[in-house]
Amino acid sequence: MVAPTFDPDRRRRIAVAVRRVAFALVASIFAGTASAAARSAQAIPDFASYVSREEVVVVSIKTVAPWQPFMGVDDGEDELMSDGTVAPVRERARKPAFDQSPTRSQASGIVISADGYILTSAHAVADIEAANVVLADGREFSGRVVGLDTRSDVALMKIDATGLVAARIGDPRRLAVGDWVAAIGAPFGFDATITAGIVSARRFFPGGLGIAFIQTDVATNPGSSGGPLFNLDGDVVGMSSMVYTSSGGYMGVSFALPIDVAMDVVERLRTEGRVVRGQLGARVQEVTPGLARAFGRTDTTGALVTRVDRGSAAERAGLKTGDIVLAAGDRREMSYAELQQVVAATSPGTRLPLAVWRAGTAHRVMIDIASLDSGSPPVPAAEVPVRGDRLGLVVAEAPARGEALFASGSRLEVRESHGAALRAGIGAGDVIVAVNDVAIDRLASYQAALSKFRPGAYVALLIMRHGRLQYFALGP
Numbered sequence: 001m002v003a004p005t006f007d008p009d010r011r012r013r014i015a016v017a018v019r020r021v022a023f024a025l026v027a028s029i030f031a032g033t034a035s036a037a038a039r040s041a042q043a044i045p046d047f048a049s050y051v052s053r054e055e056v057v058v059v060s061i062k063t064v065a066p067w068q069p070f071m072g073v074d075d076g077e078d079e080l081m082s083d084g085t086v087a088p089v090r091e092r093a094r095k096p097a098f099d100q101s102p103t104r105s106q107a108s109g110i111v112i113s114a115d116g117y118i119l120t121s122a123h124a125v126a127d128i129e130a131a132n133v134v135l136a137d138g139r140e141f142s143g144r145v146v147g148l149d150t151r152s153d154v155a156l157m158k159i160d161a162t163g164l165v166a167a168r169i170g171d172p173r174r175l176a177v178g179d180w181v182a183a184i185g186a187p188f189g190f191d192a193t194i195t196a197g198i199v200s201a202r203r204f205f206p207g208g209l210g211i212a213f214i215q216t217d218v219a220t221n222p223g224s225s226g227g228p229l230f231n232l233d234g235d236v237v238g239m240s241s242m243v244y245t246s247s248g249g250y251m252g253v254s255f256a257l258p259i260d261v262a263m264d265v266v267e268r269l270r271t272e273g274r275v276v277r278g279q280l281g282a283r284v285q286e287v288t289p290g291l292a293r294a295f296g297r298t299d300t301t302g303a304l305v306t307r308v309d310r311g312s313a314a315e316r317a318g319l320k321t322g323d324i325v326l327a328a329g330d331r332r333e334m335s336y337a338e339l340q341q342v343v344a345a346t347s348p349g350t351r352l353p354l355a356v357w358r359a360g361t362a363h364r365v366m367i368d369i370a371s372l373d374s375g376s377p378p379v380p381a382a383e384v385p386v387r388g389d390r391l392g393l394v395v396a397e398a399p400a401r402g403e404a405l406f407a408s409g410s411r412l413e414v415r416e417s418h419g420a421a422l423r424a425g426i427g428a429g430d431v432i433v434a435v436n437d438v439a440i441d442r443l444a445s446y447q448a449a450l451s452k453f454r455p456g457a458y459v460a461l462l463i464m465r466h467g468r469l470q471y472f473a474l475g476p
Contacts, residue, residue: 035217045180045232047196054234055194057167058227060134060186061107061120061143061157065127065420102427108185108227109133109157110236112266112295114164116141117158119266120226121241122148125155130423133159140468142423142476147269151209151258151277151372153241154265155226166226170235172258175199183240183256185227195219204256207330209277210340213255214238229256238262238361278346281312282319286336295324296360301333302326303340317354317367323359329414331355343369388451390417391459391474395432397443410441410464420474433469434462 055102055118064202107124111117118133125131131143141159148155175181182196197217204212220240229238238256268275284303293302305323308314319325327334328342329352346352348371356363394416414421414430432440435449436459453459456476463470 021161045182045196046200047194054228054230055184055192056136056165056182057111057236058111058131058136059111059118060189060191061109061118061124061134061226062423063105063107063125063128063135064130064425065103066358067106106186106189106223107225108223108240110167110226110239111135111164112169112263113166114162116159116161116164117146117266117270118159119239119262120155120157121239122150122153122155124225125157126150126158130419131157132406132423133157133165134191135161140475147273149265149269149275152211152261152265152275154239154262154269156266156269167236168234169259169263170237171230172237172260175214175231175237177201180232181214181216181218181237182230183216183220183224183227183231183254185220185224185240185470186217187221187223189223193224204337209344210337210342211257212337213241214258214301215253215255217252218254218256219250221250229259276348277344277372278348278350278352279372280314280319280325280343280367281309281370282314283307284325284336284339284405287324293358293440295322297324297357299333301335302357303336313337317365319354319356319365319367320358322358325354326357326362327355328352344372348372387418388416388421390455391461392421393417393426395443395446398431412440412443412446420476424461424472424474425472426461427474429465431464432461433464436460 010350081127096196105124105128108122109118111121112119120262121168125143126146128145131145132140133143139161142162143157143159146156146158177199179199180196181199182194184192186192187193195218197219199214200213200217201215203215204210214237216229220227220243224240227240228236229240232282236259237260240254241257241279242255244251244253244255264276270394287295287297287300287302287304289300291304294297295304302324305314305319305321305325308319309322325339326332328339328346332355334342343352346369348367348369352367352369354365356365356368393414395412396415398411398413400476410431410433412430412432414426414428416428417426432446434440435446438445438449440446440449450459458476459474460471461474463472
């Protein structure tokens, strides 16, 4: 047996070859990682510039409502329940009977015209007594509700301002599932907050108007309602409207009203003061595959009648529970959402032909479309007389009760709060301790201090509430 000879040059060549292969592998891995990072950087939008570019069209709306003796109030964000209905999120505890301070809430809005028209959610400004609109530059204006429509959750407000930057209105129909979107609003009162995510679905809800809401994973919370949803071009494509929640806060799913629907409602509110829609006078539900087979159908088109209202147009036309309305007008078959849209868009009094499936055969029914109640509360008059003094306060000297409440020496108690005082957050039961830096103890000293301010000037009142002192600014 011949022993192998040692060749140092051969071993050196092998080592060099191994190092070259290893270097090539490492370089390939780093190149792949860098390429993936570059692709990722290109895919994720530059949200850093979003706020500075788009926040100018977003406003914060601070509302004040009279004291209400029930659990909670509409806080500026709706909850979509698991059964498809919408219920307001309740976030405040019951107020004791003696604490009749006003209820303050927060919402967001969108500037839609240079002359001060603001789009926001109807549930955020319904049944309020006052509203202040704060622009992105910090200017604050008293806001007036021009009109609202609770069925679409759209409200139109007006402030006395000109030269505003209006939002660019986009086309929500061009949004695709998976597209990046961003929302700007004031969740929990934190102004100019931006959250981002993707469009996750288009969603129709039972009992709606056939509106396909934009479902996203963009975080929205109480105070976000009425704020804009932007596409990557900076165009407004939706208005934040609802969240799906069991906790009262964001849980991963939120919904925005398509902006084209909102703007159509706004135009009618601005020109007509209200929105008139048509209705059948019957309750319907979506046709599932199982229901279709049960009623002898092979597809899920149409709407299944579950109840016919007494004395309604549907009853007069002969619609019955168990009928499937397949189409309206000249169409042969329509989806559940399409039927809702067509009926709602038909002017009351119009005679509309319906294609109906009943007991295994097709029928034709003529129905006179009735008017659908908008469900919107009346809009208060533009000029509402303010009760109380020039600040909107009704005050009285309270008798000495030996309580810490009057430790400051003042017994001037607020009995009613309206106008500027209500907007500032002053409520019944508060004690006025000072006007600016002038101490107050009785009605006479309060009136004397107030007389030194010209009408329309800002006044600061030092208030004692539950043993704590706080200044409140009251403006025009």
